[in-house]
Amino acid sequence: MRHLLSANDLSHADAVAMLDLAEDMAEVNEREVKKLPTLRGKTVVNLFFEDSTRTRISFELAAKRLSADVINFAAKGSSISKGESLKDTAQTLEAMGADAIVLRHSSSGSAFRLAHTDWVESSIINAGDGSHEHPTQALLDAMTIRQSLSQDVRGRDLRGVRVLIVGDISHSRVARSNLILLSTLGAEVHVCGPATLAPGSLVDQQRVHYLLNQALRDVQPHVVMMLRVQQERMSASFFPTEREYSRIWGLNKSRLAALDEKTLVLHPGPMNRGLEIDATSADSKSSRVLNQVRNGVSVRMAVLYSLLSGEKN
Amino acid sequence: MNNNFVLQGATDSTGSTVDVVIESGVLVGKPSAGVDHEVIDCSGLRVLPGFVDLHTHLREPGFEQSETVASGSTAAAAGGFTAIHAMANTFPVADTAGVVEQVARLGHDAGLVHVQPIGAVTIGLKGEQLAELGAMAQSKARVRIFSDDGNCVHDPSLMRRALEYVKAFDGVIAQHAQEPRLTVNAQMNEGALSAKLGLAGWPGVAEEAIIARDLMLTELTNSRLHICHVSTAGSVELIRQAKRRGVKVSAEVTPHHLLLTEDLAGSYDPIYKVNPPLRKQSDVEALRIGLTDGTIDVIATDHAPHPKESKDTDWASAAFGMVGLESAYAIAQQVLIDSGESDFERLAEVLSTNGALISGLSEQGRYLEVGSKANLTLVDPKLAIQMELKTHSMSENNPYAGLSFKGGVVHTIYDGQFSYRNRNIIDRSAR
Numbered sequence: 001m002r003h004l005l006s007a008n009d010l011s012h013a014d015a016v017a018m019l020d021l022a023e024d025m026a027e028v029n030e031r032e033v034k035k036l037p038t039l040r041g042k043t044v045v046n047l048f049f050e051d052s053t054r055t056r057i058s059f060e061l062a063a064k065r066l067s068a069d070v071i072n073f074a075a076k077g078s079s080i081s082k083g084e085s086l087k088d089t090a091q092t093l094e095a096m097g098a099d100a101i102v103l104r105h106s107s108s109g110s111a112f113r114l115a116h117t118d119w120v121e122s123s124i125i126n127a128g129d130g131s132h133e134h135p136t137q138a139l140l141d142a143m144t145i146r147q148s149l150s151q152d153v154r155g156r157d158l159r160g161v162r163v164l165i166v167g168d169i170s171h172s173r174v175a176r177s178n179l180i181l182l183s184t185l186g187a188e189v190h191v192c193g194p195a196t197l198a199p200g201s202l203v204d205q206q207r208v209h210y211l212l213n214q215a216l217r218d219v220q221p222h223v224v225m226m227l228r229v230q231q232e233r234m235s236a237s238f239f240p241t242e243r244e245y246s247r248i249w250g251l252n253k254s255r256l257a258a259l260d261e262k263t264l265v266l267h268p269g270p271m272n273r274g275l276e277i278d279a280t281s282a283d284s285k286s287s288r289v290l291n292q293v294r295n296g297v298s299v300r301m302a303v304l305y306s307l308l309s310g311e312k313n
Numbered sequence: 314m315n316n317n318f319v320l321q322g323a324t325d326s327t328g329s330t331v332d333v334v335i336e337s338g339v340l341v342g343k344p345s346a347g348v349d350h351e352v353i354d355c356s357g358l359r360v361l362p363g364f365v366d367l368h369t370h371l372r373e374p375g376f377e378q379s380e381t382v383a384s385g386s387t388a389a390a391a392g393g394f395t396a397i398h399a400m401a402n403t404f405p406v407a408d409t410a411g412v413v414e415q416v417a418r419l420g421h422d423a424g425l426v427h428v429q430p431i432g433a434v435t436i437g438l439k440g441e442q443l444a445e446l447g448a449m450a451q452s453k454a455r456v457r458i459f460s461d462d463g464n465c466v467h468d469p470s471l472m473r474r475a476l477e478y479v480k481a482f483d484g485v486i487a488q489h490a491q492e493p494r495l496t497v498n499a500q501m502n503e504g505a506l507s508a509k510l511g512l513a514g515w516p517g518v519a520e521e522a523i524i525a526r527d528l529m530l531t532e533l534t535n536s537r538l539h540i541c542h543v544s545t546a547g548s549v550e551l552i553r554q555a556k557r558r559g560v561k562v563s564a565e566v567t568p569h570h571l572l573l574t575e576d577l578a579g580s581y582d583p584i585y586k587v588n589p590p591l592r593k594q595s596d597v598e599a600l601r602i603g604l605t606d607g608t609i610d611v612i613a614t615d616h617a618p619h620p621k622e623s624k625d626t627d628w629a630s631a632a633f634g635m636v637g638l639e640s641a642y643a644i645a646q647q648v649l650i651d652s653g654e655s656d657f658e659r660l661a662e663v664l665s666t667n668g669a670l671i672s673g674l675s676e677q678g679r680y681l682e683v684g685s686k687a688n689l690t691l692v693d694p695k696l697a698i699q700m701e702l703k704t705h706s707m708s709e710n711n712p713y714a715g716l717s718f719k720g721g722v723v724h725t726i727y728d729g730q731f732s733y734r735n736r737n738i739i740d741r742s743a744r
Contacts, residue, residue, distance in 0.1 A: 085622070085626055086627055087626060105627065107628060107630060108511035108628065108629065109510060109511070109627060109628045109629075110581075110629075112580075112581045113581050113626075113627050113628070116580070117625075129511070130512075132510060132511030170508070176511060199508065201504070201508055201509075202505075202509065
């Protein structure tokens with residue numbers, strides 16, 4: 001595998017293998033000396049055209065734990081803000097010796113373009129392209145869900161698991177990648193949100209719910225994944241006010257109390273506490289938000305290892 | 314330059330063999346005695362009226378890195394066109410007599426094709442205030458077609474006034490139908506594919522709602538409407554119904570909307586990014602039916618050249634548009650002739666005669682009429698064409714590069730003389 005651009009790039013077998021590899025990496029992350037020499041001498045560039053501290057740091061840590069050299073290239077204050085194009089920036093970095101480029105960009109399909117034009121030869125990892133996909137996010141979500149199923153998870157997929165994704169599905173790359181990957185792994189994925197933000201043809205109509213209380217009752221999900229609500233959706237009339245959004249689609253104390261105690265609460269972060277999720281829910285025993293962050297490093301180590309180590313795992 | 318020819322043994326649009334005699338650039342019934350004619354063997358070639366394109370972006374003044382009037386004229390002549398209409402979204406915008414006269418003069422100096430300037434409907438294409446339509450109509454450029462193409466005249470009150478105002482000089486408003494509020498930052502056709510690709514959608518209703526409104530305004534004002542680049546089945550049906558009611562509307566379709574679908578966007582390659590976007594197969598089929606049953610009057614290229622840096626990038630940053638002057642005939646032949654759906658008589662109407670009528674160009678679209686100035690195109694329907702990235706246009710945003718077609722232009726005769734002969738451009742620039 002040369003690139004990771006979309007959750008579609010992973011078959012069922014690939015996905016299970018990647019999650020197993022991530023469990024191995026998680027063990028490295030528990031040691032005192034959190035290091036593997038595998039990618040020594042390789043250079044990984046984090047090419048981030050959009051603001052992101054968490055994902056970037058996660059990839060940076062992952063690369064460093066594998067002993068790779070890391071370069072961080074952020075859009076603000078760089079040549080990009082002076083009008084340099086994606087093509088030129090990528091080629092400049094490759095000329096300096098990048099083996100892999102982790103790309104986050106506001107334009108859907110930008111990672112695909114970078115991988116399929118003749119601009120660069122490096123491996124490309126999609127860290128989020130517009131509203132299209134964010135495959136490593138889906139992998140860390142899948143890993144988090146899988147860990148709750150049993151003690152020994154290796155080789156397991158997500159068959160029998162019901163997941164409810166709540167929020168702005170139509171603009172969410174996290175939702176898109178999860179819809180693909182969780183289904184590949186056998187989970188039953190439902191979505192819930194205002195009809196203005198509905199996923200259209202991405203999801204079977206029977207799995208689309210417009211009201212959260214009803215969705216939680218009807219689906220009885222094992223996992224509730226809350227998506228971040230963006231301000232610009234309100235100004236474009238996708239929903240009237242934050243208060244109304246929170247009232248109907250927010251995860252709050254009372255909705256949390258009605259959930260089975262084994263239900264997982266996930267959120268890709270950053271959270272708008274009080275909007276799509278309240279503090280009680282975010283800090284509850286059901287919340288796996290910190291596990292997600294931890295698993296993010298492991299999953300990204302697994303991906304970098306798969307793409308760059310040149311070894312068959 | 315000699316302009317006494319006999320085009321011998323050509324086939325006309327009805328299938329009959331003809332010898333076309335041209336003397337001093339004018340068609341005559343038979344060769345006059347005492348005149349020295351060059352006899353040109355045209356056996357195996359179809360002679361058609363010179364093609365007329367109602368929708369061409371020549372980019373000059375202002376965007377000469379993409380195309381100039383001269384280079385666009387060259388591409389046009391190679392494509393078999395004897396008349397093209399220069400859209401107004403130049404810089405400065407063609408919203409005054411001064412700019413349209415300049416464009417006309419540049420076309421005249423290139424000497425390869427009749428360059429008919431189109432005037433903007435509103436000042437700066439801003440959609441706020443009418444441009445001096447009268448001044449442009451009365452200028453040396455004799456503008457009759459007005460369009461804000463690139464932008465939609467979305468304000469209904471302004472569109473009504475524009476339709477009424479042009480009646481004074483038999484003008485026509487050519488609308489780029491796109492409700493801006495429904496297509497904010499739209500990238501491709503709205504549907505299952507756009508949802509999958511994460512690209513903002515351009516719903517068909519944004520085109521159809523404007524067309525429906527404009528058809529009613531045209532009825533109300535008893536004026537003339539032309540609809541640019543129709544792209545959906547719904548639009549075709551609206552126009553069909555309106556024509557039945559007697560509304561004075563004409564419509565155009567591009568070659569790419571007759572051939573290509575949205576599936577090509579799956580590669581995220583912006584060579585397929587165009588406005589209006591490529592749609593579904595069912596839309597392509599409805600457009601083809603509309604072209605043959607008379608609902609759609611002309612094929613218009615919407616030739617939209619762009620420099621490499623505008624397309625060699627990610628989809629969202631890329632410009633909208635494809636070049637099309639040199640691929641139009643082959644696609645028309647494929648869609649109308651090779652498909653068995655129509656014939657050369659209809660092809661001649663949609664590539665030439667109807668366009669000349671809509672625009673009021675009296676010397677264009679005259680087919681083998683004795684006494685008319687020679688504006689003719691000779692094509693070889695059996696010629697194997699390999700489309701290249703590099704054409705006579707300055708730009709290379711050609712979605713057909715690498716594809717094979719059948720049917721090509723061999724000669725183009727503009728204003729009585731060859732502009733394109735044996736697939737080579739003739740230099741006719743004014744010195």
